[in-house]
Amino acid sequence: MNELLLLLLATAFVNNFVLAQFLGLCPFVGTSGRFDTATSMGLATAFVLTFAALLSYAVYHSVLLPLDLAYLRIIAFIVIIAATVQATEMLLRSISPILHTAMGLYLPLITSNCAVLALALLAVDAQLSLLQTVVYALGASLGFSIVLALFAAARERTEQADAPAAFAGVPLALVTAGIMSLAFMGFKGMGT
């Protein structure tokens, strides 16, 4: 139990996917312009991350390993992730069309979010058990959502700031991301 909690916190903060492992940077920069879009994007990505990791685990251990096809895992995981994203989009379109239009193009782009594929690959490479995979995926989702929400909140404020023309907009956002990454380095050495 303690180990699982440690894994959760370590994945969410110490080895944060975005700020420590630099995965999934495109949605991190692309959808963090507004706080509410960022939070819904974080939730959608968390949903996809968890489900895709679970399905990947199932397919890897029940189909690929017994047939000695582990080398197919990248292609197989991509198919699984694409299907999960498509299903998420259908669900969202049915439940909340307004959120669906608000997230627009970024929703299908979760498919190409490298954090999703990395999570599935890292989980099978580290030979985690099913329970550990779930916790690992939840930790990654938590870390991604929190960081995205924090970054969006910071960006909404720097947007209003009286920055020098050369820094206004994207440069300031990237500097902010760098400082956040430095701050997350502070978690290094906790647990792991």
Place this chain on the structure above:
Amino acid sequence: MIIGIATSVGVLALLALTAGGLLAWLNHRWPRNTSAEIDAVDALLPQTQCAQCGYPGCRPYAQALVNDAAPITLCPPGGEALVQQLSEHLGRSADEALADAPARIALIDEARCIGCLLCIQACPVDAIVGARGYMHTVLVDECTGCELCLPPCPVDCIDLLAAAVSSKP
């Protein structure tokens, strides 16, 4: 060797087929929530109910837009700004030019106006001002050229003119 290739191809094909079948079923299970989508599009339209788009009102036009049955350029009161909004909202190209009819506004021939108030009641955007017994006039900035004031006028004193220069942003 051959067996290895066959199993790998077979497993991938099976995986893709399963995923495709599952998605088809989910698509059936979670249909598009069109009424909420129509509400969202309807909220963008100007609600003049002028029927210049060829549909009986704004909501039927919104319905046609959501079903991809109508171009996004049919609404003269909404003008260029609405085309932009609809193009962003529906993810459709705004390249199609606005229907070729130029923007028009109503003009009341003040000599003939008898001050009957009928056109004021008909105007969906409150662009006509006046009082009973006094001549009426059209607010150029507000008029959308929807022609709804023409039929009620008992003395036919309203004409539609090409708007000189659009004063709208």
